[in-house]
Amino acid sequence: xxxxxxxxxxxxxxxxxxxxxxxxxxxxxxxxxxxxxxxxxxxxxxxxxxxxxxxxxxxxxxxxxxxxxxxxxxxxxxxxxxxxxxxxxxxxxxxxxxxxxxxxxxxxxxxxxxxxxxxxxxxxxxxxxxxxxxxxxxxxxxxxxxxxxxxxxxxxxxxxxxxxxxxxxxxxxxxxxxxxxxxxxxxxxxxxxxxxxxxxxxxxxxxxxxxxxxxxxxxxxxxxxxxxxxxxxxxxxxxxxxxxxxxxxxxxxxxxxxxxxxxxxxxxxxxxxxxxxxxxxxxxxxxx
Amino acid sequence: xxxxxxxxxxxxxxxxxxxxxxxxxxxxxxxxxxxxxxxxxxxxxxxxxxxxxxxxxxxxxxxxxxxxxxxxxx
Ligand SMILES: Cc1ncc(C[n+]2csc(CCOP(=O)(O)OP(=O)(O)O)c2C)c(N)n1
Ligand code: SF4
Ligand SMILES: [Mg+2]
Numbered sequence: 001x002x003x004x005x006x007x008x009x010x011x012x013x014x015x016x017x018x019x020x021x022x023x024x025x026x027x028x029x030x031x032x033x034x035x036x037x038x039x040x041x042x043x044x045x046x047x048x049x050x051x052x053x054x055x056x057x058x059x060x061x062x063x064x065x066x067x068x069x070x071x072x073x074x075x076x077x078x079x080x081x082x083x084x085x086x087x088x089x090x091x092x093x094x095x096x097x098x099x100x101x102x103x104x105x106x107x108x109x110x111x112x113x114x115x116x117x118x119x120x121x122x123x124x125x126x127x128x129x130x131x132x133x134x135x136x137x138x139x140x141x142x143x144x145x146x147x148x149x150x151x152x153x154x155x156x157x158x159x160x161x162x163x164x165x166x167x168x169x170x171x172x173x174x175x176x177x178x179x180x181x182x183x184x185x186x187x188x189x190x191x192x193x194x195x196x197x198x199x200x201x202x203x204x205x206x207x208x209x210x211x212x213x214x215x216x217x218x219x220x221x222x223x224x225x226x227x228x229x230x231x232x233x234x235x236x237x238x239x240x241x242x243x244x245x246x247x248x249x250x251x252x253x254x255x256x257x258x259x260x261x262x263x264x265x266x267x268x269x270x271x272x273x274x275x276x277x278x279x280x281x282x283x284x285x286x287x288x
Numbered sequence: 289x290x291x292x293x294x295x296x297x298x299x300x301x302x303x304x305x306x307x308x309x310x311x312x313x314x315x316x317x318x319x320x321x322x323x324x325x326x327x328x329x330x331x332x333x334x335x336x337x338x339x340x341x342x343x344x345x346x347x348x349x350x351x352x353x354x355x356x357x358x359x360x361x362x
Contacts, residue, residue, distance in 0.1 A: 039306060039309035039318060039319045046316070047315070053338075053339055058313035058339075061312075247338060248337065248338035248341060250313075250339055
């Protein structure tokens with residue numbers, strides 16, 4: 001990752017905020033970090049106002065450590081809890097209007113490809129279940145139908161968390177929420193199968209119980225989007241507020257859900273599989 | 289007064305594990321000291337969720353982290 005991009009001009013170091021200086025000296029810039037090194041470098045994402053113990057915030061923390069090329073990445077978010085942290089990172093962030101993220105990302109990715117023909121620019125959408133599969137459903141689907149080359153990550157807390165607990169298409173059937181007092185009448189939408197049918201070339205589903213695997217999945221989704229087409233990750237990221245999960249039990253809940261309906265799942269086209277086999281063989285050769 | 293995680297350094301140093309660090313939802317908060325081999329908490333950033341206590345005590349049975357009350361400025 002390029003250090004030039006963030007380097008402080010000589011003489012200005014003592015005027016810069018400490019967090020910025022730390023980011024240059026001990027951050028991800030200029031080297032590739034391993035997610036297992038979290039806690040030993042200055043992270044790209046800063047303090048943010050997401051709730052205590054929020055596992056969506058945890059997923060976002062791992063996301064930034066996993067980026068294959070953060071200085072050439074643009075993150076797109078929208079209304080919903082995730083943007084509270086996404087907007088506090090040292091990676092360019094675009095706030096799409098609610099529901100519009102995948103249309104904005106389509107235009108942006110195409111424009112970047114024209115503007116920087118010799119460079120790879122990764123575009124990643126991170127938005128909620130409401131933003132992507134309810135209100136943004138049409139734009140999400142059509143970006144996949146058009147085979148736009150960027151990654152979509154749904155941080156699924158199974159509710160409209162940011163607006164106080166309305167049910168979403170991703171809430172499980174029967175669940176009672178503050179603003180769904182009769183209990184949800186319909187099944188949870190099968191987003192992963194929709195993504196496959198709509199043309200995604202790499203699709204994964206996970207619960208955040210294993211940081212190494214989250215990071216690997218994110219990197220794969222981003223790399224596959226660079227070369228082949230749309231990619232999608234469906235991540236369970238619980239809302240401890242709306243689902244009344246005591247904060248110290250948030251990881252326990254994720255482990256439980258992983259055993260029930262969020263077992264790790266990964267699907268890709270043959271072309272993408274061959275590509276990963278190829279690069280994984282190369283890294284092994286380098287190691288040997 | 290606020291509630292924060294506190295690592296017992298002597299106990300933690302026995303393990304060289306850093307699992308708690310890998311599950312904290314907050315960035316730059318629960319850190320790992322590479323040469324001392326201990327986790328440590330940046331108290332002013334800790335939101336007191338106690339997920340680290342679950343990792344250290346419930347999952348790993350190592351009991352090196354406690355939640356403590358702190359007064360601003362401590
Ligand atoms: C066009 C538009 N409609 C409605 C809203 C109000 N709004 C803000 S956040 C939100 C729901 C967020 O739910 P979700 O996308 O699941 O994200 P979460 O907060 O659960 O992470 C809504 C309806 C808006 N900001 N813009
Ligand atoms: S309301 Fe829920 S999803 Fe939003 S920050 Fe709080 S715990 Fe996380
Ligand atoms: Mg939601």
